Amino acid sequence: MRPDLLRFNGSSIYCPIADVHIDPSIPVDRAIITHAHSDHAKAGSRHYLAHKDSEAVLRQRLGEDISLQTVQYGERFTINGVNFSLHPAGHIIGSAQVSVAHHDMVWVVSGDYKLEDDHFSTPFEPVKCNVFISESTFGLPIYKWEPQEKVFDSIRAWHSKNKQEGKVSLLLGYALGKMQRILKNIRTENETIFAHGAVYYCNERLRQAGFDLPRLTLVTKDIDKKLFKNALVLAPPSASGSPWLKKFAPFSMGYCSGWMRVRGAKNRRAVDQGFVLSDHADWNGLNAAIKSTGAEKVFVTHGFTSVFSRWLNENNIEATEVITRYGKEDESEQPIPGEQDSIKPEV
Amino acid sequence: MKAFAALFLDLDRTNKTNEKVELLKQYFSSAPDKDKIWALALFTGRRPSFKVNSTQMQQWAAGEAQIPDWLFRESYNSVGDLGETISLVLPPHNNTLTEKSLSDWFDYLRVLPSLTDEEKKIKILEAWQQLTQHEIFVFNKLLMGSFRIGVSQTLVIRAIGEATKMEPAIIAHRIMGNWKPAEISFDELIFKEGENDNDSRPYPFYLAYSVEGDISGLGDPAAWYAEWKWDGIRSQIIFRNNELYIWTRGEELATDKFPELHILKNLLADGTVLDGEIVSFRDGKPLPFNMLQTRISRKNLTKKILQDAPLAFIAYDILEAGGIDIRPLPQQQRRENLEQLFNTMQATPVAHLSPLLVFAGWEDLKTLHTQSREHAAEGFMLKNKTGAYQAGRKKGEWWKWKVNPLSIDAVLIYAQKGHGRRTELYTDYTFAVWDADNTLIPFAKAYSGLTDKEITEVDRFIKQHTIEKFGPVRTVKPELVFEIGFEGINKSARHKSGIAVRFPRILSWRKDKKPTEADTLENLKNILELYK
Numbered sequence: 018m019r020p021d022l023l024r025f026n027g028s029s030i031y032c033p034i035a036d037v038h039i040d041p042s043i044p045v046d047r048a049i050i051t052h053a054h055s056d057h058a059k060a061g062s063r064h065y066l067a068h069k070d071s072e073a074v075l076r077q078r079l080g081e082d083i084s085l086q087t088v089q090y091g092e093r094f095t096i097n098g099v100n101f102s103l104h105p106a107g108h109i110i111g112s113a114q115v116s117v118a119h120h121d122m123v124w125v126v127s128g129d130y131k132l133e134d135d136h137f138s139t140p141f142e143p144v145k146c147n148v149f150i151s152e153s154t155f156g157l158p159i160y161k162w163e164p165q166e167k168v169f170d171s172i173r174a175w176h177s178k179n180k181q182e183g184k185v186s187l188l189l190g191y192a193l194g195k196m197q198r199i200l201k202n203i204r205t206e207n208e209t210i211f212a213h214g215a216v217y218y219c220n221e222r223l224r225q226a227g228f229d230l231p232r233l234t235l236v237t238k239d240i241d242k243k244l245f246k247n248a249l250v251l252a253p254p255s256a257s258g259s260p261w262l263k264k265f266a267p268f269s270m271g272y273c274s275g276w277m278r279v280r281g282a283k284n285r286r287a288v289d290q291g292f293v294l295s296d297h298a299d300w301n302g303l304n305a306a307i308k309s310t311g312a313e314k315v316f317v318t319h320g321f322t323s324v325f326s327r328w329l330n331e332n333n334i335e336a337t338e339v340i341t342r343y344g345k346e347d348e349s350e351q352p353i354p355g356e357q358d359s360i361k362p363e364v
Numbered sequence: 365m366k367a368f369a370a371l372f373l374d375l376d377r378t379n380k381t382n383e384k385v386e387l388l389k390q391y392f393s394s395a396p397d398k399d400k401i402w403a404l405a406l407f408t409g410r411r412p413s414f415k416v417n418s419t420q421m422q423q424w425a426a427g428e429a430q431i432p433d434w435l436f437r438e439s440y441n442s443v444g445d446l447g448e449t450i451s452l453v454l455p456p457h458n459n460t461l462t463e464k465s466l467s468d469w470f471d472y473l474r475v476l477p478s479l480t481d482e483e484k485k486i487k488i489l490e491a492w493q494q495l496t497q498h499e500i501f502v503f504n505k506l507l508m509g510s511f512r513i514g515v516s517q518t519l520v521i522r523a524i525g526e527a528t529k530m531e532p533a534i535i536a537h538r539i540m541g542n543w544k545p546a547e548i549s550f551d552e553l554i555f556k557e558g559e560n561d562n563d564s565r566p567y568p569f570y571l572a573y574s575v576e577g578d579i580s581g582l583g584d585p586a587a588w589y590a591e592w593k594w595d596g597i598r599s600q601i602i603f604r605n606n607e608l609y610i611w612t613r614g615e616e617l618a619t620d621k622f623p624e625l626h627i628l629k630n631l632l633a634d635g636t637v638l639d640g641e642i643v644s645f646r647d648g649k650p651l652p653f654n655m656l657q658t659r660i661s662r663k664n665l666t667k668k669i670l671q672d673a674p675l676a677f678i679a680y681d682i683l684e685a686g687g688i689d690i691r692p693l694p695q696q697q698r699r700e701n702l703e704q705l706f707n708t709m710q711a712t713p714v715a716h717l718s719p720l721l722v723f724a725g726w727e728d729l730k731t732l733h734t735q736s737r738e739h740a741a742e743g744f745m746l747k748n749k750t751g752a753y754q755a756g757r758k759k760g761e762w763w764k765w766k767v768n769p770l771s772i773d774a775v776l777i778y779a780q781k782g783h784g785r786r787t788e789l790y791t792d793y794t795f796a797v798w799d800a801d802n803t804l805i806p807f808a809k810a811y812s813g814l815t816d817k818e819i820t821e822v823d824r825f826i827k828q829h830t831i832e833k834f835g836p837v838r839t840v841k842p843e844l845v846f847e848i849g850f851e852g853i854n855k856s857a858r859h860k861s862g863i864a865v866r867f868p869r870i871l872s873w874r875k876d877k878k879p880t881e882a883d884t885l886e887n888l889k890n891i892l893e894l895y896k
Binding site: 157158159160161278279280281282283284285287289290321324327328331 | 378431432435436438439442445
């Protein structure tokens with residue numbers, strides 16, 4: 018028999034022995050946060066624990082004075098006799114898998130993860146465990162990513178083409194994670210990069226915390242529109258369709274997301290160019306990650322839970338889908354789980 | 365293929381008409397002649413059939429991707445497009461074989477219909493291995509399924525017009541008819557002046573818009589003709605060089621489907637083209653459309669079908685007389701011409717002149733309008749007496765003034781995700797009414813009629829109130845009531861409700877109504893009694 022080291026109670030992944038919640042959606046006494054995206058890090062809990070690299074953004078988003086303990090990857094800490102440690106998830110800066118060990122059992126909560134090294138967050142490391150709790154945001158075989166360098170090539174090509182046509186390149190993506198990844202890989206030569214408030218303040222906060230990121234120029238109301246000519250402007254997806262865009266006309270709008278892999282999703286967003294760039298594991302990534310943990314049991318959360326768990330079961334990996342508190346909705350309710358922005362656009 | 369695949373994706377990416385025209389124009393200015401004719405064939409619904417079975421295609425793709433069939437189906441449900449799903453699950457290939465053009469691919473595929481299943485499989489897998497993901501998607505579109513990417517015939521005509529600096533109406537005329545891309549070149553089709561082989565060619569239909577606002581906005585009633593708007597199949601009857609051709613609005617040469625009209629060969633003068641409506645017709649009277657519906661799809665028209673569903677052609681315009689295109693003449697002159705034709709032609713039960721309605725003012729017409737259904741009409745057509753016959757959908761000379769649809773309040777019970785642009789959302793709905801045992805009986809599926817905001821709202825409701833899932837279909841808690849409009853109603857043995865409605869659509873979301881206040885099957889049957 019496998020004792021339930023962790024339980025799914027609808028609002029968190031809970032460890033009853035340690036009395037600790039992982040990524041709770043309601044206020045609790047003690048919360049371990051896998052990463053600072055707003056659907057994983059909710060305000061109101063008494064004590065938080067997270068990776069050191071999550072601290073800056075967590076404080077920005079949840080409050081500067083939250084009670085927050087930080088640890089390094091691999092650093093062990095014990096709560097009520099249960100051994101915990103955080104391990105790189107490669108999703109965004111500071112993102113962590115949570116390893117929970119008690120007696121001979123090791124459970125690992127993946128949080129959100131990807132396998133490709135994005136050159137900013139610490140790359141994913143598989144952790145051997147008995148039970149693996151995996152996300153499945155892109156748990157369908159239609160989701161397969163190209164190497165990121167190819168995607169950045171096409172972003173660069175798009176930007177050059179826009180310049181030739183006298184258009185602003187308006188690039189949408191999540192402020193935390195996606196934008197840093199773009200900035201670290203796009204390599205524009207001494208170009209002023211403009212940013213929407215959500216992107217700007219997140220970037221500034223990370224720069225202040227000592228991360229090596231380029232300086233961005235905040236788009237303000239009174240900024241001279243001529244400055245935008247042929248420029249690259251970074252904005253969160255929520256900017257799409259808002260009057261904020263008007264000042265950049267003429268522009269081409271690109272959107273970086275794994276969902277851009279499918280034509281229908283791209284067309285519905287009415288973007289000019291979709292770039293298939295995700296901070297989540299693709300189909301092959303999910304399968305590879307699960308295999309590398311050596312887990313004998315997998316719980317599937319967040320995403321195509323029923324499809325992906327059936328697939329695992331048919332491939333001799335015992336899997337169970339986790340029903341979240343949102344009901345049994347396994348597809349795209351939240352188009353991009355884990356990547357919402359908590360900072361409202363600056364007007 | 366690279367150029368065409370890029371064109372396809374660019375067209376798909378934009379919903380701005382001008383951009384689409386520009387993209388098409390560039391393609392038709394730069395692509396090789398052989399590719400242009402194929403592209404034109406594809407955009408105008410002339411894709412040849414390759415006799416591939418889509419279930420087999422799914423299995424081959426799933427096999428290549430090493431995934432079980434159920435997982436392929438789940439993927440398909442999520443993507444909403446079979447050709448695209450295949451392209452997304454196939455393992456990527458890094459083959460850099462020589463590029464095949466669009467026409468090369470059609471050459472490659474030409475033998476397909478004569479191959480065995482196993483040979484077909486080899487041929488198609490080989491093709492997939494030579495193409496990139498986007499190209500596979502477009503290639504699959506060539507092979508099967510629909511080719512809808514928001515490019516209308518009008519748009520293609522505009523683009524070719526701009527690319528060739530020719531009058532769109534001339535292009536519209538030349539690309540109509542029964543040409544095959546394998547047998548004609550683009551230059552021949554577009555630039556060659558008409559000869560005998562063009563005898564079958566119809567003129568582009570003039571399509572009317574709905575009248576905007578009150579009818580009196582059209583000005584002086586004396587300047588207008590009014591006719592019943594017949595509920596049938598819009599058709600052109602062409603008689604040239606002793607051959608009769610019948611074209612329907614869907615640009616289908618349908619001469620064989622209407623054998624009873626072939627007698628017109630003996631009655632019409634050479635070089636005559638009539639525009640009108642083929643309607644169900646019995647005992648000297650037009651009948652509602654549904655009588656006709658039963659025979660449209662039949663391949664073999666048996667005696668019994670012909671007897672059960674008699675029809676006639678109701679003529680309302682003449683486009684060619686004595687071999688001369690008279691479309692530029694004013695409506696009034698064409699009408700006189702048409703009346704003259706019917707006065708001198710030997711009477712036949714299968715062809716009639718659409719009568720003009722007598723009215724003194726708009727108020728008269730409004731009264732008469734309410735009687736449309738009793739005349740088996742959908743309302744009126746209003747035609748400016750001085751107007752020329754236009755090509756395509758144009759405002760100005762003709763207006764349609766339709767009666768309000770029949771309607772009923774029904775409950776949403778099943779939902780399925782949309783296709784194409786709406787694959788993320790539940791947009792395909794099934795509606796039900798109450799039977800005598802207080803059970804909800806499905807009677808219609810409807811897709812359109814809601815605003816984007818309402819669609820999002822209904823989508824959220826569906827996701828939160830799902831009772832059961834059957835593959836892609838969700839059974840939803842019966843709570844939302846919608847007013848469903850439809851154009852016609854008929855008995856049907858195929859439907860559980862015993863009733864089939866024509867063109868069902870959502871008229872409004874009745875948020876003010878509880879499901880118990882929705883209509884009953886009895887109500888539907890009463891409508892059937894009234895209008896069958």
